[in-house]
Amino acid sequence: MTKSLFQELAYEAKVNEQADQETVVFLRTSSGYLLASEAFLQRSRMVLPPESDVIEYYGERFVPINQLPKVDVSINEKNSEIAITAPPDIFVPIEIEGRKLTKSVAVKENGAFFNYDLFAQKFDSASQYDGRFELGIFNHYGVGQMNILARDFSNQKELIRLETNWTVDRPDEMASWRLGDGINSGGSIGRPIRFGGIQYSTNFATQPDFVAFPQYSLRGSAALPSTVDLYINNVRSFSQEVAPGPFTINNLPVLTGSGEARLVVRDMFGREQLISQPYYASRTLLKKGLSDYSYEGGFERFNYGFVSDDYRDIFASGTHRYGVSEKLTVEGHAEVKAKQQTGSISNVLLLPKLGVLDGTLAFSNSSGNERGGGHLQSVGFERQSAGWSYGLRTQIASQDFRQLGLPEGISAPARLSTVFLAWHQANFGSVSMNYIDQKNRELENARLLSINYSRTIFGDWFLNVNAFKNLESQEGYTVGFNIIKALDNRTSGSMFNTYSRQFQENSLQVQRALPAGNGVGYRALVSDGTYPRQEAGVSVQNDIGTYSVDASHRNDMDAYRMTASGGVAYAGGHAVLTRRIGNGFAMVDVGGYPNVKVFAENQLIGMTDKNGMQIIPNLRAYQRNRITIDPTDIPFEVQVDAVVMEAVPYYRSASYLRFPIRKEKSxxxxxxxxxxxxxxxxxxxxxxxxxxxxxxxxxxxxxxxxxxxxxxxxxxxxxxxxxxxxxxxxxxxxxxxxxxxxxxx
Incomplete structure (x- = not known):
């Protein structure tokens, strides 16, 4: 198109008070119509109507501004400025993540660890010595563990193997394989059993920031550049600036239960608009399209903790939950043994603004003991909120119903009903009531009622009152009265009073917890009443272990107890004595420099040994753990390139952190x-x-x-x-x- 048909104009442009970073060229026709370049409109996030006329001008596409709906234009020729005002719905919507998800990549290491827990006790004329030992090996193929219990009670010695297994975690799939000893998933009818065999299951813990239950979104719009503040139950949890146009905040960081999400949109002139939305979130629901499963097979294990290898009765079981929608999650569960088969279907339904309704229907077939077919049904409802919370559930089962984990000769309860009721108010405190009614066939019936009240008093005192009653018994009730006072961040004093028909106790206790690193803790207790007693104990923790000594006197009998725990860790070619290893650990290497303070999440853990090594024994597996060293403990001629590193260990494995330290030769x-x-x-x-x-x-x-x-x-x-x-x-x-x-x- 010839250049003479248009006049080129250069302006400093603003769209809804948001300035463009470049000088913008517009075209004006001989009849006065103004055209804007498609590139400028796209930079401004404006959506072009499909029927817009597009004009090619020297290789660039221009659109008449008057074809954009409800758009106003103001031109200041003197200052070469143009201001365009458009409605919010003409802009491309913005997607904002309310919950910042960070995927931490764990690094696989090769190594091993050994834990020990020793226990010795002497009372009256008897003595007891126990030792629990754990060996772990980890590499690029997973982690293997073996636990052994050694026991000596009144000269009766036992050596019992507890668990042996190999676990392979797959964080990218959020799933795990396990070979050896494990615990199956009982599903909604729930009687998990120990077994020896193989298991494949989801493992959401391999991605800790992943939220499995349905998340909520909030939509709004801004006419001008604005700031949005998100409040969850009146607590600000998110703030961000937004450009003009519609926006959606996804994955709101909501708490479970009933609540309200409120959005305050404040523009550049201080004008506010308020958007609120009630919600109900429950961990019993799954996101739409998400599965949660566990499949296992092998041999049932009996007498765990007493016998090393009592494996019997081959079985297979599987549980699969699936999020049909944001409001409905279904579950299927099956168990198969040679003479017993059980299957169940369950669902969890969200009733918006009310709560969660669940139901289960199960059937079993047994060819042994003339039991034949049986059935089980359950239904329940639960509501959680900042004020009132309540729920009830009832389950009934026929005498012939069988499932894994049910002892031979014992039937499932004919009826099991539970009710809970709770109320919380900031000034009053929290009060709750729980009731259980269980009608058995071979065992005694049970009707249990408990009431609990707690609140903070006098600013930093904690009060708790609880009462318990077995309604099937004539022995009366039990009432407890507790007051706890925090003296500092590790020390507390408490008073406990317990009353019943047969028993009364009044106790005073002072205790100081161990620090995260090296230090001393203690405990002293004195009580009178039906069985007066006095107790005292001291705990010590250093870089290589935790130790305690306790003594007590009760009913003219003295008792003494000692414990010791610790371990050895091997990684990166180094073996180091350490405290007991937890779910993950880090081996810190500061290049051979001793006595360097090492911190985990700003808590002092200890100081490096003579070889410049320090173990941090308890880290969160698959999460970022911030590890820091104190550079002032390193000679000044040494160059320290970083004093902070992140450890992301696999489950029961190590992160080897070699801090970048080099001696600066001068x-x-x-x-x-x-x-x-x-x-x-x-x-x-x-x-x-x-x-x-x-x-x-x-x-x-x-x-x-x-x-x-x-x-x-x-x-x-x-x-x-x-x-x-x-x-x-x-x-x-x-x-x-x-x-x-x-x-x-």
């Missing part, structure tokens, strides 16, 4: 010219390997050099002169040796 000397005179002050010398750093000469040719290697070559310049010299760094313990006089070559 030296001083006097540099002289070939004629013997000092190189003048102000001359600058640079290493032939690194010409970025210069070292100036001081008076009388004095020169301070850093970053030296064993062999070095330096080049110095001043005015029209050049000086070069070679320098060999000597073996010395002096951090900054004086190397004498050196002459230019």
């Amino acid at each position: 030296a001083t000397l006097h540099i002289r010219q070939r004629n013997g005179l000092p190189v003048p002050s102000g001359a600058v010398f640079k290493s032939a390997k690194d010409d970025a750093t210069g070292f100036p000469v001081a008076d009388l040719g004095f020169l301070f050099l850093k970053y030296l290697d064993k062999k070095n070559h330096f080049i110095g310049k001043w005015q029209d002169n050049v000086c070069e010299f070679d320098l060999d760094y000597p073996e010395t313990q002096d951090p900054i040796p004086y190397l004498g006089e050196v002459f230019c070559k």
Whole structure:
């Protein structure tokens, strides 16, 4: 199109008070219509109507502004400015994440660990000695564990294997394989059993930031550049600036139960709009399309903790939950044994603004003991909120119903009903009531009622009152009254009072917890009543273990107890004594420097040993753990390139953290010219390997050099002169040796 049909205009442009970063070229027709470039409109996030006329002008596409709906234009020719005002719905919607998800990538290491827990007790004429030992091996193929219990009670010695298994976690799939000893999933009818065999299941813990239950979104719009503040139950949890246009905040960081999400949109002139939305979130629901499953098979294990290898009755079981929608989750569960089969279907339904309704229907078939077919049904409802919370559930089962985990000769309860009711108010505190009614066939019936009240009093005192009654018994009730006072962040004092028909106790206790690192804790208790007693104990924790000694006196009988726990960790070619290893650990290497303080999440863990090593024994697996060292504990001639690192260990595995520390070789000397005179002050010398750093000469040719290697070559310049010299760094313990006089070559 010919250039004479249009007039080119250059303006500083604003769209809904948001300035463009470039000077924008517009076109004006002979009849006065204004055209904007498609590139400018796209930068401004404006959506073009499909029927818009597009004009090609020297390779660039332009659109008449008057074809954009409800758009106003104001031009200041004097200042070459144009202001465009458009409704929010003309802009491209913005997607904002309310919950910042961070995927931490765990690094696989090779290594091993050994844990021990020792227990010794002497009371009256009897004594008991126990030891629990755990061996773990981890590599790129997973982690293997074996636990053994050694017991000596009144000269009766036992050695019992507890668990042996190999686990392979797959964080990308949020799933795990396990071979060996494990625990199956009982599903909604729930009687998990120990078994030996193989298991494949989801494992959401491998991605800790992942939220499995349905999340909520809030939609709003801003006419001008604005700030949005998100409040969950009146607590601000999110704030962000937004450009003009519609926006959606996804994955609101809501708490479970009933609540309200409120959005305050404040524009650049201070005007506010309020958007609120009630919600109900429950962990019993799954996101739409998400599965949660567990499949296992092998042999049931009996007498765990008493016998090492009592495996019987081959079985297979599977549980699969699926989020049909944001409001409905269904479950299927099956169990198969040679003479017993059980299956169930369940669902969890969200009733918006009310709560969660669930139901289960199960059937079983047994060919042994003439039981035949049986059935089980359950239904329940639950509501959680900041104020009132309540729920009830009832389950009925026929006498012939069988399932894994049900002892032989014992039937499932004919009826099991539970009710809970709770209320919380900031000034009043929290009160709750729980009721259980269980009608059995072979065992005694049970009807249990408990009531609990708690609140903070006097600013930093905690009060708790609880009462318990077995309604099937004539023995009365039990009432407890507790007051706890925090004296500092580790020390507390408490008073406990318990009353019943047969028993009464009044106790006072002071205790100080162990710190995260090295330190001492203690506990002292005195009580009177039906069975007066006195107890005292001291705990000590250092880099290689935790130890305690306790003594008690009750009913003219003295008892003494001692414990010790610790371990050995091996990773990165180093074996280090340590406290007991938890779900994950880090081996910190600071390049051989001892007595360097090491922190985990700003808590002092300990100091490096003589080899510059320190174990952090309890880290969160698959999560970022912030590890810090104190650079002031490292000699000043040492270059520390980083004092903070992140450890992300696999489950029961290590992160090996080698802090980037290198000894900075420095030296001083006097540099002289070939004629013997000092190189003048102000001359600058640079290493032939690194010409970025210069070292100036001081008076009388004095020169301070850093970053030296064993062999070095330096080049110095001043005015029209050049000086070069070679320098060999000597073996010395002096951090900054004086190397004498050196002459230019």
